Each structure stands twice: as structure tokens, then as C-alpha cells.
Amino acid sequence: MMAAGERHGVAGVDRARLLDCLERLARIGADPAGGVTRLGLSAEEGRARAFLREICREAGLVTWTDAAANLFVTRPDRAAGHPVLLIGSHVDTVVQGGRLDGAYGVVAAIEVLRACTASELRLPYEPVVVAFSNEEGALVQYPFWGSRAMCGLLEGGTRARDRTGRSVRAYLAEGDGDPDRLAEAVWEPGSIAAFLELHIEQGPVLERRGVPIGVVAGIVGRTILEIEVLGQAQHAGTTPMQERRDALVAAAEVVLGVRRIAAGLDVCSTATVGYLEAAPNSTNTVPGTARLTAEVRDTDPLRLARGEAAVRAVCERAGRATGCRVVPRVAMRSRPVETDTAIQQVIAEAADELGLAHLAMPSGAGHDAQIVQAVAPVGMIFVPSTAGVSHAPAEDTPAEALAQGADVLLRTVLRLNHPPDRLSRVSGTEPALRR
Template sequence: MGELNLEKEISDLVEWLASYGADSKGGVSRLLYDENWVKAQDALKEHFEQIGMVTKYDEVGNLFGKMEGSEFKDETVATGSHVDSVKFGGKLDGAFGILASYLAVKYLKEKFGQPKRNIEVVSIAEEEGSRFPFTFWGSKNIVGKVDASEVRDIKDQEGVNFVDAMKQAGFGYKTSDEGIPADWKQWLEIHIEQGGVLEIEKIPVGIVQHIVGQNRYTVEIKGEANHAGTTPMKYRKDAGVAAAKIITMIQEQAKDFGEPMVATVGSIEFVPGTVNVVPGQANFSIDIRHTHKDQISSFAEKMTEKMERIAEEEGCEISINLYMEEDPVPMDPSIVQTIVDQCDGQGLSYKLMHSGAGHDTQRFAPLVPSAMIFVPSRGGISHNPAEFTYPREMAEGVKVLALALHKLAY
């Protein structure tokens, strides 16, 4: 693969796909079933067909392009990512994985001809949950039928109903009970890191071993609202103070726990939220992540005990609601080793690492051997028009993916 040619080709493709949904902030807003989403999927379908892929949409709008194998026609190595973006997002999240997969297959066909096993590139309909309050619509439908009741009554910010948008785009509910395609034998996803580790350590490729699990909570602390001037400190039941102590405790506990544990309080509200009133209530969120479920459970148990004790010390009541619990997902060791071997063979530096963000791969990995490859993100920035990966780094990622697909499919 010519280095400069590949750098230009992947850069041009990124700009081309970003034109479908280019927004006023210099980024991309390509949301599930909107006009730009439809145009992007149709344009990708044409590209897939131009290099000899057999294409199809499934019922919900996932796009599949298959390079048919010569010998093992019932065995498929699948690769790809999601075509939707966040609102005012970048050009690479999801999109790079589709384009890198397409380029890898294009290169393999040109250099080695038809593979022995099928290679299937998938442009997954939706992962982000940016238009409607539902995530992983695409991959959840690939692995099974999603209960229609989960999306029937949800709407976007403009009041458009999910089902109406889906029908307007030409798609509908999955009707069969079929799960993940029976011929899929491996799944590979390449993605920008969305973090700063590879850039900071000056490593061109990340090989993912785990996708972290996540617990998310909403917390409500109830104290007593009172006058800020006439209520002595010793008589206060200040929900704001309780919240502040709890947030500090969570950060300290996460640091003491050690990597890769991370804990975040990303939103907070004081009620009544007035400068001269002691807060009578505080509401905030908690997000904790780790690569092992037992470590998440251990952290959460200690955190909860401390939160309850702090609230009691401040004369407050506390309610802790766990509303999301995603288990960590390990990658397949044999595919990870395949990628490692390809990097070693090319003398390419790499880092074995975990993914701190969720990806479609976590839906596939429990059902089919799966792995992920990361390329650096400049400044660790993602979900932002400033999202950027240097062309040479994107090209290195395409090469590693192509080498891995060659090993698995040829």
C-alpha cells in the first residue's frame, strides 16, 4: 500500500463522507434516519458496489457490503462501524471505521484477489443516541429483534416520532427473530481512540483488550431549605454541602482505587438554586467505569456506604438510583494476538489497552469473537468538530486492519 496514496485516499474519503451532514460549526450532524443519513448510506452502498461487493440493507437500515469468498462461503469476517454522528460532532467517530474497512477490502482485492472467506463491511445505522433517546439501535437489531415498545413512543427534539422517521427513511421494524448472522465468524472494528493516551505516548496503534463496564446513577439529597443569613451553620441541613463532600469523596476513592477505574460527576443541580437560600435539595449524576465487573461492584458498594454516611452526618436524606449497568466486555484473545502478530511483523509500535468508551463491538463480542483497533485522537478530542487524526495515523490503522483481515480471510 503506497503510504502517500493511502494517506490521501483515506483523507479524501473522510471529507467526502463528512459532506453528508456538514454543519455550520465545521463538523458533522448526521442523525439516524434524517436526510443526510439516508444520502450517506446510499452513497456508501454505491462505493461498496463499485469494488464488487454485494450489498443489502436490513429492515432497520444497517448497510452490508460483502466481498464473497472463493472457498468458505458460509464463513464471514465482518468489519465496520456506525454511520451516525452526535450533533455538531466530528468527521471521524464511526465514519473512519467504515471507510477504513472499505479501503482495507479494496486494497486486499486489488493485491490478493478474492478472499477464501467472505469479508463483510457494515455501515451500522445508529450507535450514538443523538437524535432519539435510544442507543445501539443498529447493532442491537443485528444481534436480535428489538422490542418495538422500546422506541414506539419516543421522539426527537423537534417532536418527530421515531417510527415516523424510520418509515420516512424507507425502513421499519425487524420482523424476524434471527440473531447475529450465522456466517459471522469474527468481527473487527477500527475506531479513533477518543482519548489522549496514544498521542501522549506517541504510539500509532492501540489494540483493545477490554471495553469497560459502566454504572450510572442519579442521586437525590434532601436537606432543608432555609435563609442564608439567619440560619446558623450548626443548625443547617445543607444538601449542597452534603453533595460537595460526596463528590470529593468519589474522586478521592477513584484515585485511591487506581487505574483503570474512573468516576465522574457530570451534572449537578441545587434546589431552589438561589444565592441567598441554603440548598434544600441537590441532584447529581455519577458515572463509574472499569474493565472488570467485580471491581465496579466493589467500588460501588464502598461508594454507596460512604455517601449514606456523609448524608447522615449532614442531617440529610439520600436516594441513590442505579439506572444503567453495562458489564465490561473482553475482546477475543486469538484475534487480539493476530493483530499483535501483524504489528510485530511490520515493526509497528502498538499499545495493548482498554476502551473507556462504549462501541458497537460490545454488542457483538458476547456472540462472536471480536476485537478493536484504535488510532490516535489529537488532543484526545472527540464528539467535537475539532476531532482529528493525522492522515499518516489513519493510514497506519488501515494497514493494520488490512493485514488482520488478510490473515483471517485469506
């Protein structure tokens, strides 16, 4: 089996260093209850960026953080004006998430950049690493914040808040960003030749089939609705059952109805209520209000739209049945996208060169790549997830699989650069390095 990068004189990814960096990064935000809680735009995400900046500084790499709190890493001797091949992912997590989701793609991208730097390889397309901020939207309720900011797609994101009402502006001002200079975070049209994102699968397909590499063909679209239920708080012992306007009962109707949208009616691929709170949350009081989220996903935009419409219909029925007012509001939409077919082919060739079997597959999870796809061609590489678990403390991938994925990423970067015009045929542009 050929070592990664051997054909082009690149020593390859340092596997021991890759695994050590992942382990050290996992300590930042390590949750006493299990897993990693490193929420986007929080102090913990800022500490993760600081750790990566130091790692890169020690390696002789150059870093900068933009106004949206995105971290970028380049080679010190990069040639001004060269087109950019962006590689990376994100470093934030959900509450009690895993150590690999997002972080693996960033650390592996840094190792690819280090390998290219150590070889003194001159590349027509300059590799630049990115760690996007707040991909998950677990604290400030606006997923893909960093990639949207870079692509000029924030739209209503500048008004985003956490569940206590604290604004994204406050988080940026307190951390690594600058809410008054967000326009400067937008890359000019054509500035990115392509984007590559390496990620754990977050599902069971690759492991079950014994395939080490997934070549992502498409990324699921997602719509998130925030639902407010307005009932009436009353005494639990003195209010007759038939006279109640119980907000939690209405919310329960919504929860079950949302599940039926996908599990029973097959309107869309998945439909989930992942967040629910009721007030006053007292044992002897009929709940007067409730708040919950409903999320629908599908790779087909028509089915995704039907899923959203079905959620609205569920809310209407729950309101009529309980006498409550049930108000859904769209918090975020991301459209389903296809990855670039030419880049898919290059990823497959890279895996073949390393003797690794590969499988073309969709992604049921959302990724920054689907946002960047609006401004540049994208490709994604998957490695297996142990037992298909993700967004949970048990999230894991074998060390060998992590190393193999990083090797495929390196080979893909090199293949997109040789012959020199290969990536221009993919992107159809000749963009220049922004900084």
C-alpha cells in the first residue's frame, strides 16, 4: 500500500500527532457528566481555538480569526494570489457531545497542511484550514453561523440569541469576534476554488458494511421550527379536566404528531422534537406555557417542504384539541445539496490509491459544506462511527480509521492539485487567496 503523499514527495500525515491532538482537544469542555460540552461562541469554543492557534504557531503555521470567530490557518510561505483550496470543519459540540464531531476534520486538516509545509511542496491551489464557529447552534440558536458569515448568508443570524435572550453580538464581543465588522468576514465571490470536509459518518452504514471510506454524494436539508404553546396556568386539584387549557398536553400532542410525520406517514426522512420546556413546571399546577422545537430533514427539497407544512398542520390540530394557542416559527432553513461529482471522483481515486474500499452515500447530518456549496464546489469524506453513535459521550471511531481518513484527505488535496488545472476544471474559476 502506498504511503499517503508518496507520489508527490509528501511524507504523509503524522498519525500519532493526529491522535494526540484530538485527545488534548477533547479535554477542552470535557463534561463531568460525560462527553464534551464545547458550545459554539462560548468561552470553551474560544479556548479550543486558542489551543489550535498555539499548536499551529509551534508548527510554524500562520493563523488568523475573523469577525465571525472563524479560525483560519495557512502556510507561512504561501504565495499571494494563489487560489484557495479550503479544508476543515468546526470545533464546537452539542451538550454532552462527542470528541470527534467536527474536531476531527479540523485537526486532520491541520495535519494535512503540516505535511504539505514540511515537504516544501509548491501547490497551484493553496490549502487553507478553517475551523468554523458555531456549526451546531447549541447555545446561540443559529446553526452554521461561521460558514454562513463567510459566505455572506447570515440573513437573520445577526439577531440570533441563546435561550435566555442573550444576543450573538454579546457573545462575539466577549470572545474572538467583532459584531461591528461582520461584513469583513465575507469572502469575495470566487475566493474559494473548492472546500473539502472530512467527518465521522455519525451513523452505522460504513461500520456495518465494513467499508473504511464514505464518499458523500449529498447532504440532507433541515428546517427547524420553534413552537410556542400558550395555555392557562391553573390549580391542578381544583380545575376540572374538561376546563383545562394545558400547554404541556398540547406540546405532547405536537411531539407525537411530529414523530408520526416521518415514522408513520413518511412525509420526510426524519422529524424530531429535541427540546421541550414547560412553565411553571410545578407538580400541582397545570402548565400554562410550553416551548419546543421541531426539526425535519430530507435530501429532497419537496419532501422537506412537505415536512414543514406537516409540522404546521400538527400544531394547528393540537391547538384545536386542547384549546391552547400553538404558534410555530421557522428558526432556520438549510437546503439539501449535492456535492461536486468531479470531487467525488477525486476522493474515490485517493481512496483507491491507498487501497481503501469506499462507498458513495448521502449524509443524514447537516454540515458546513452544504453552506459553502452556495459559493464553491464541495466534497466530503466520511470515516466509520462506532455503533453509529454521535452527539453523545459514546461517540468514537477506531484510531486506524481516523488515520485512514486523514490520509485520504491528504491524497485528495494532492490529486486536486495535479495536474495543475484539475481543480479549475472542477470549480470553473481562478480565485485568489483572500489574506
